[in-house]
Amino acid sequence: MAIVKLITTLFIQLDIWDNVKNFVLSPFKDPRIELAVVMLVIPFFVNILIFWVTDNFLMRHTRKKRNTGDEEILSFKASTSATTSSSLMQGSASCSQTALVVDDTAIILTSSAASPSSKQTTVQQRTSVINV
Numbered sequence: 001m002a003i004v005k006l007i008t009t010l011f012i013q014l015d016i017w018d019n020v021k022n023f024v025l026s027p028f029k030d031p032r033i034e035l036a037v038v039m040l041v042i043p044f045f046v047n048i049l050i051f052w053v054t055d056n057f058l059m060r061h062t063r064k065k066r067n068t069g070d071e072e073i074l075s076f077k078a079s080t081s082a083t084t085s086s087s088l089m090q091g092s093a094s095c096s097q098t099a100l101v102v103d104d105t106a107i108i109l110t111s112s113a114a115s116p117s118s119k120q121t122t123v124q125q126r127t128s129v130i131n132v
Contacts, residue, residue: 024037024042025037025038095110095111095112096110096111096112097109097110097111098111
């Protein structure tokens, strides 16, 4: 923690900050407007920058995890896809399965509904991505 404070102190001591201050505040002559710019406008844009950098950093790690796992975000071409659907009904339970095949990848959506009593219905869904 002390090293970060030391680096920040040395960074602030650079002569470039006087030029930046003069450039940013040159259009304003009223000290109250300069105060508003320094206390409100500049921190607003700095917070936007920090949020944007943090969001991009987190999203990059999320994309890497998605691309290395079993589930991937796939882009499909409508002209090369084939969809099949089937359903099965046994007593009070029903099951349906839909498959989408694109190039060498198949996505299967399995949905099953079971109603042990007439008042309650339970639906379970599962999506599987299979490289064919």
